[in-house]
Amino acid sequence: MIRRVLSFKNSAALWAVFPFFMLGGCSDANSVDSAKPSLPVAETWDWSAYLPMGFPEPFVPADNPMSEAKFQLGRHLFYDKRLSGNGTQACASCHFQHLAFSDGRSKAVGSTGELTARSAQSLVNVAYYASLTWANPALSSLERQAMVPLFVEDVGVEMGVNENNKTQVLARLQEDAYYVQAFPSVFPDYPQAINFDTVVKALAAFQRGLLSVNSKFDRVERGEELFSPTEQRGKQLFYGKAQCVQCHSGFHFSNHSFNANSHRVKRSYHNTGLYNLDGQGAYPEHQQGLIEVMPQKSNMGKFRVPTLRNIALTAPYMHDGSVATLEEVIAHYTAGGREISAGKLAGDGRENPFKDPLLNRIDLTAAEQQDLLAFLHTLTDPTIATNARFSNPFQTETTHLDFTSSKADFYE
Ligand code: HEC
Ligand code: HEC
Known part of the structure; x- marks a missing residue:
């Protein structure tokens, strides 16, 4: 087999x-x-x-x-x-x-x-x-x-x-x-x-x-269009206070990108605190990410950073599609992880020991979350x-x- x-x-x-x-x-x-x-x-x-x-x-x-x-x-x-x-x-x-x-x-x-x-x-x-x-x-x-x-x-x-x-x-x-x-x-x-x-x-x-290559983001970069005020504020958050760019970086919106001119191939994987089944960081079976191929404990729950291009078209989100909307993704980051209070998957992902510490620094008001959402929508290529x-x-x-x-x- x-x-x-x-x-x-x-x-x-x-x-x-x-x-x-x-x-x-x-x-x-x-x-x-x-x-x-x-x-x-x-x-x-x-x-x-x-x-x-x-x-x-x-x-x-x-x-x-x-x-x-x-x-x-x-x-x-x-x-x-x-x-x-x-x-x-x-x-x-x-x-x-x-x-x-x-x-x-x-x-x-x-x-x-x-x-x-x-x-x-x-x-x-x-x-x-x-x-x-x-x-x-x-x-x-x-x-x-x-x-x-x-x-x-x-x-x-x-x-x-x-x-x-x-x-x-x-x-x-x-x-x-x-x-x-x-x-x-x-x-x-x-x-x-x-x-x-x-x-x-x-x-x-x-x-x-x-x-x-033809999202509103690209057209603004090329000087063909302008962001609305909310999109502009969202962009500033994305590249600043909201930390998104730390992982969703570059033109590909992923730190896992490479191209014909790349000298060094970077493959980084991150745990975003979606699960914590046993209080020691466990993710569900077949959803454990990098540890399934590289069995060091610290690889638990680590996944490749996905591109955010066309993200409005690709719901539901995350490796297991367990987050239904972009609003919920942003709320997840604002909370510093996901707490599941009941059922088989119960556990506090915010306390996952393998969670990337960057997530603890994301703190956004409701208005800022709206701005960030508006920016994410500019990444769709119609x-x-x-x-x-x-x-x-x-x-x-x-x-x-x-x-x-x-x-x-x-x-x-
Ligand atoms: C520490 C690195 C890191 C930071 C910081 C980060 N992300 Fe992510 N992001 C990831 C990883 C890794 C995944 C995939 C996680 C999974 O599936 O378990 C992901 C998934 C997503 C997804 C779902 C993508 C899909 O195809 O399902 C969205 C949307 C997203 N991130 C947006 C954001 C936004 C907005 C911010 C800033 C508030 C942000 N991310 C900050 C690493 C990061
Ligand atoms: C039954 C549904 C299904 C079919 C059929 C299918 N895929 Fe996929 N594809 C998936 C899933 C699920 C993933 C995510 C796999 C994972 O991470 O374990 C995926 C991932 C991929 C990826 C990785 C994308 C990335 O961002 O890294 C590529 C490339 C891909 N598929 C190409 C193909 C090609 C080519 C075919 C036909 C030969 C194909 N797929 C057929 C479901 C499917």
Whole structure:
């Protein structure tokens, strides 16, 4: 069985298992129907077409360079239910465009009906994280991460691809005329181009291109707009008295960010005092964060700092979706943690011994909380939900061969 969480030390073992899946029945992957139009040759990818001043280029692994054709292939795969074991679920089943690629639930539901352990994350600007998911430093690339939803079988099956159905999954892709042309064209170096290695690479390329740079915050930074007085006060709180910037820092609003120019990769994790089940800091099972992969006691309840971009679209909040609204998140910080008075989860998170001491310094009046909320709303990029480049290609295409979306669509 392929497990979600292995100790960080042993994580190499997890990746050693995956190559097993990379091979598959791909006998006629190269049989292209000559009647179909041929695909555009992969052109070079120009980040400056997507990124205004102030946004660094994301890091791209040398063995998976970006191209428009690869991005579009990844986009198709992302929305394709045939990629799950039983054919019922796509990546997009838990990552909806209109919710900035989160799912609006506290826990996601997988292809076999199981609940995931944690809340599905937004994928917008995901290229800028030094490691992925709520708390796993071993998942240091989008290529690696994509294997988790595809293959992992413990603590919540997602796509449910396994030994028994992996050949069938690839066979489904081989039946599609678009894939039969697109895979060999995007991955000419593979003798059998439809395989899980190329699937994962194309998915990663699509996600690297899921960029959000057009929030009100960005427009104000670029001098195109002004904040309202309440937003302006909220900004001052965010970068000052409210301490938020100490962790939600930089253009990515996360201290866990990295890019093509990063020399040092910082991966910091913090406990924000959500739980204290035993009076000694315990978080609930499967919700314990970094300690699940790096078993030092002090890692209890520590999670990666999530970006705050598009935060108004991604409720409910925190790793387990246990905080319903942004008002409640701000109240949580103002209280210096969360006290749960009754039930299985009872305990005073404010007294969690592993809680980041910064939280004790956050003290906001009701009016200040309102201002901070107004500022958080300026981080929403209204183009994300509707940007045609990121949308489901299967809804609009009859042939699956429409490569007409141009880079200009991005700013629509
Ligand atoms: C059943 C729902 C479900 C499906 C299907 C699913 N995901 Fe997710 N996704 C999640 C959950 C839940 C998390 C948080 C995982 C965690 O921290 O344990 C997540 C996290 C992620 C992350 C990490 C984001 C970050 O901020 O670090 C990426 C990237 C991602 N998913 C990509 C994909 C891709 C690619 C696919 C398709 C191959 C996919 N997901 C399919 C539920 C899903
Ligand atoms: C000590 C570091 C730290 C500070 C300071 C901090 N945060 Fe966070 N924030 C985190 C971490 C870590 C999480 C994820 C915690 C979890 O899921 O258990 C988080 C989660 C959030 C979330 C939910 C994100 C999501 O995707 O669910 C919001 C919203 C948020 N913080 C806003 C703020 C605001 C506003 C401030 C200032 C008042 C602030 N944070 C201060 C570390 C911090």
